[in-house]
Amino acid sequence: MSMRIGYGFDSHAFKAGVPLVIGGLKMEHHEGLAGHSDGDVLLHAITDALLGAVSAGDIGSFFPPSDPRWKNADSAIFLETALEEIAMAGYRIVNIDTVLVLAAPKIGPISGDLRQRVAELLHLKPSEVGIKAKTPEGLNQDHVAVAHATVLLESIVVSDGLERMTAEAESDAEINGVVESLIGGRHDMTALGRKVPGFDADDLT
Numbered sequence: 001m002s003m004r005i006g007y008g009f010d011s012h013a014f015k016a017g018v019p020l021v022i023g024g025l026k027m028e029h030h031e032g033l034a035g036h037s038d039g040d041v042l043l044h045a046i047t048d049a050l051l052g053a054v055s056a057g058d059i060g061s062f063f064p065p066s067d068p069r070w071k072n073a074d075s076a077i078f079l080e081t082a083l084e085e086i087a088m089a090g091y092r093i094v095n096i097d098t099v100l101v102l103a104a105p106k107i108g109p110i111s112g113d114l115r116q117r118v119a120e121l122l123h124l125k126p127s128e129v130g131i132k133a134k135t136p137e138g139l140n141q142d143h144v145a146v147a148h149a150t151v152l153l154e155s156i157v158v159s160d161g162l163e164r165m166t167a168e169a170e171s172d173a174e175i176n177g178v179v180e181s182l183i184g185g186r187h188d189m190t191a192l193g194r195k196v197p198g199f200d201a202d203d204l205t
């Protein structure tokens with residue numbers, strides 16, 4: 001089994017007149033985050049951590065800020081692509097830890113919901129997701145939101161235990177049934193290959 005770590009960072013300035021979306025969660029606040037996309041600073045940092053862990057480049061190389069297709073895009077699209085990249089490389093997430101640095105809004109009261117939402121987007125349990133928040137004391141950054149993310153990956157071991165299993169079958173249908181019963185529920189086979197792209201034109205606003 002091999003392991004990889006990844007680290008991601010992002011920052012966005014606050015801007016009036018746009019909704020605030022952090023970690024895929026819409027938050028009540030008088031201003032949102034400026035960006036080419038929806039400005040979701042946390043999902044961008046996590047996306048870069050995942051891509052970095054498998055040396056796949058960065059979010060900007062997949063989704064250039066100059067590309068009109070990503071104008072106001074839902075950042076869950078970027079995250080989904082990063083998840084596909086790590087699966088293609090043969091890895092899955094062990095756990096993820098993050099830090100949000102922003103003066104307001106306070107994250108503490110909604111940190112449970114935020115953890116739940118990020119876990120959902122990453123197909124993890126909430127106990128595998130860390131969300132922490134810091135006030136940017138002494139940094140003179142009260143109009144900026146910053147996010148840091150670290151991720152640990154482990155390789156997907158497909159053959160683990162299978163070589164010790166034997167079965168007999170006569171027809172193709174029976175063979176398929178036996179194979180399914182041997183591997184079904186044991187491994188997530190969808191993680192082994194690129195899925196249909198996680199976005200299409202309908203996803204874009």
Ligand SMILES: C[C@@](CO)(OP(=O)(O)O)[C@H](O)COP(=O)(O)OP(=O)(O)OC[C@H]1O[C@@H](n2ccc(N)nc2=O)[C@H](O)[C@@H]1O
Nearest residue numbers: 035036037038039044058059060061063064065066067070
């Ligand atoms: C999510 C998106 C959607 O378009 O936009 P935003 O919503 O943040 O604006 C982008 O993917 C957000 O890309 P992000 O990577 O944060 O943007 P930038 O920091 O401007 O970097 C864009 C590209 O330029 C490269 N880059 C950046 C700075 C630098 N000194 N040299 C570089 O080569 C980066 O490696 C990246 O591939």
